[in-house]
Amino acid sequence: MSRTDIEAVEEVNTAFYGALEVGDFDALSALWLEDEISCVHPGWPVLSGRGEVLRSYALIMSHTDYIQFFLTDTKVAVIEDTALVTCTENILSGGPAEDGGDLGPLVGQLVVATNVFRRTPGGWRLWSHHGSPVLTESDEDDEDAPS
Numbered sequence: 001m002s003r004t005d006i007e008a009v010e011e012v013n014t015a016f017y018g019a020l021e022v023g024d025f026d027a028l029s030a031l032w033l034e035d036e037i038s039c040v041h042p043g044w045p046v047l048s049g050r051g052e053v054l055r056s057y058a059l060i061m062s063h064t065d066y067i068q069f070f071l072t073d074t075k076v077a078v079i080e081d082t083a084l085v086t087c088t089e090n091i092l093s094g095g096p097a098e099d100g101g102d103l104g105p106l107v108g109q110l111v112v113a114t115n116v117f118r119r120t121p122g123g124w125r126l127w128s129h130h131g132s133p134v135l136t137e138s139d140e141d142d143e144d145a146p147s
Helices: 003-022 025-030 050-062 137-144
Strands: 038-040 066-079 082-094 106-120 123-133
Touching (some): 003 082, 003 123
Antiparallel strands (some): 066 082, 082 106, 106 123
């Protein structure tokens, strides 16, 4: 494992989130492996295969007018031709505006993510993405509140 591998994986991981932020479906698609891939979005079932995974991102992009990722706690490990990235996605997003405004209300969300990459002749490519929501104190309070 060399420092250059870690830097290359960090670069592809950053490009993944960058493509999501600007809604560049072609760039996002190019970052995934061509063969069997998987993805778990928070609250979704496991998506398998390139078609299913990429359709999910097309759907998310078409229903999200604004999204920004602030990544924290990022850790990268590389073993031979496989890399593992764990991070916290601090997400700020907004959907369509309701009364003709430019953007709907902004919503913040915390998601912990695991991204698995494989080395290919064309560089590092995403093999799997798994995101799980992080419960905040207010979420826990809501669960304890009587209904």
